[in-house]
Amino acid sequence: MKKLSKLRAGFLAGLIMTLLAVFFVDINEAQAEYGDVVINNYSDGAGMRPVVFPHWFHRMRFRCKVCHADLGFKFKAGGNEINMVKIIDGQFCGACHNGEIAWSVENCNLCHSGKPNTPTQVHESTVQKLAQPTGAPKK
Amino acid sequence: MTRGRLRPRVVFAFVLALCWAIQSMAGEWMPLARDGIHDPKSRAVKILQQPQEALSRLTPDNAGNQVRWVQALDKTEIRPREKLFAKTEVRKLDRDIILDVKGGMPAVRFPHRQHTEWLDCVNCHDGVFKMQTGATKITMFNILQGEQCGICHGAVAFPLTECMRCHSIAKGDKQPVIPPDVNMQMHRSRGPAP
Known part of the structure; x- marks a missing residue:
């Protein structure tokens, strides 16, 4: 009897550990890299996927x-009024994404690669976490 | 030790090992297709560099990107460019500011060196912070809302859960004890420095 209860305790502990592991793995799911910026000022409206900028x-x-001094990017997701005309003109992303330093603008889908309808945000930022009301569905 | 006492421990150890295996398989960095913001149907998730490939080679951390970015830079694990234009002047400063804080938290050490490796003076001065030490009132209330230090810390630089990385100067008898290696200017909670 005593043996059995110890065995049970062992299994119970194992079960709890497994559940914890599954729980933590689940938390890791659907976590974009810290600091990834989604920019969706015009994309959805233009029928494009939102831009994902990986910091x-x-x-x-x-x-x-x-970028933040020489190219004049403000420290504000979506606050730079970037559009494709400016990029093709060599401003903002276009300073590098011109086919010389980085790929050029015809590779639309490499930047415009976010899930449709994702709002502009700095992913996983403190503000995003604090501003998200308790129980709200994960964006 | 009897067999009856050993077996639960064996089972326990096995489950622990299993958990560890699951954890390590999950990886620290999610693949782009499963990170929750990339569209898995996009061609990009097959072409773009995966964070696991790039970040697993750098000095590890336990917060944010799981990378010690300053150390990665100091150890030249990464060699990011400092300027795009030939005429740009690269400006750096090696000076620590000690911010004495109210309450029981240790004082804050702000090292210019690490910050100016990444940033230029104009990124903070005179917009976010005034140039004069002590002239800008800095509060955790602002920082937690994504202002002041919180513009970067909590968004791209190490997150605000890492209190002691900034609050690193222990207070002795109500006065911060300044370590000898600190090249410092005092920033008291009231009024400018002497």
Whole structure:
């Protein structure tokens, strides 16, 4: 009897650990990389996917100051009034995405790769987490 | 030790190992197709670089991108460009500011060196912070709303859960104890520095 209860305790502990593991794996699901910016000022309206800007990818290649000082990007997701005319003119993304430093604008789908209807945001930011009311469905 | 006592432990160890295996299979960085913001039907998720491939090679962290970005830069694991235009002047400053805070938290050490590796002076001065030490009132209330330090910390730089990385100067007898390596200017909670 005593043996059995210990065995049970072992299984119970195992079960709890498994559930915890599944729980944590589930949290990891659907987490974009910290700092990814979604820009959807005009995309949805134009029938394009929203733009996903991965900060991690760009900061491995350029320091913040290159875009945020030299190119004049404001520290505000969606606050830069970027449009394709400006990009083709060499402003904002177009300073590099011109076929010389990075791929050029004809590769629409590489930037416009977000889920349709995703609102403009800095993904996983403190503001996003704090501003999201309790129990609200995950965007 | 009897067999009856051993077996639950074996089962427990097995389940632990299983959990660990599941965790490591899940990976620290989600593939783009499953990250929740990329459209899995987009061609891009097959072409773009995966975060796992790029970030797993850098000095690891336990928050944010799971990367110690400053260390990765200092160790030249990454060599990001400093400018696009030949005429751009690259400006750096090695000076620490100690911000004495009210309440029981340790004082804040703001190191210009690490910040100016990434950023230019104009990114903070004189817009977000005045140039004069102590002239801008900085509060966690603002920071948690994504202003001041919170413009970057909590969005792209290490997140606001890492309190002690900024609040790193222990307070002795009500005065911060300044470590000898700190090249400092005092920023007191009231009024400008002497």
